[in-house]
Amino acid sequence: MxxxxxxxIEKSQIEYLTQHLLIFSSIIFVINASVAFRYGYxxxxxLFLSLTMTSVLFHTFKNLYTFVFDKMVIFMIFLYGSYMxxxxxxxxxxxxxxxxxxxxxxxxxxxxxxxxxxSYCYDPNVMVGNFYHSLVHVIGAFGHQMIMLL
Numbered sequence: 094m095x096x097x098x099x100x101x102i103e104k105s106q107i108e109y110l111t112q113h114l115l116i117f118s119s120i121i122f123v124i125n126a127s128v129a130f131r132y133g134y135x136x137x138x139x140l141f142l143s144l145t146m147t148s149v150l151f152h153t154f155k156n157l158y159t160f161v162f163d164k165m166v167i168f169m170i171f172l173y174g175s176y177m178x179x180x181x182x183x184x185x186x187x188x189x190x191x192x193x194x195x196x197x198x199x200x201x202x203x204x205x206x207x208x209x210x211x212s213y214c215y216d217p218n219v220m221v222g223n224f225y226h227s228l229v230h231v232i233g234a235f236g237h238q239m240i241m242l243l
Contacts, residue, residue: 111220118227119148121234128241137177137241140170148230174237181243189239196236200229 126141147166151159178193203225207213214229216222 115152
């Protein structure tokens, strides 16, 4: 197995990225807020702007209050996204709806199965855990964008 060595500058850049990756990936929710606003889903837009703020706050100041507030907004987005998907359901769009459901299941898998098995988002290696958590941000944002564009 090849061993990699990093210079001091590269190590500090990697540590900075590892520490701030979740903050950076939280910014993707601004895209969802913009798309929702563009298509007239103003409440959905408000929820995604709220999620951007709570996610950045949680990943900056990890404490019980930011955790609970972030999870409340996530749950509200889940409920409203489910409501929209239910009302937009059409049999001729079953392929796209299946993809939306798959994105939801994938985020649940990475986050909750990872919690149970100490892997994915909860990997003991912080770099790996943050990578998967950032991936959850991206996949979740993509799934909700598809709901809006149905």
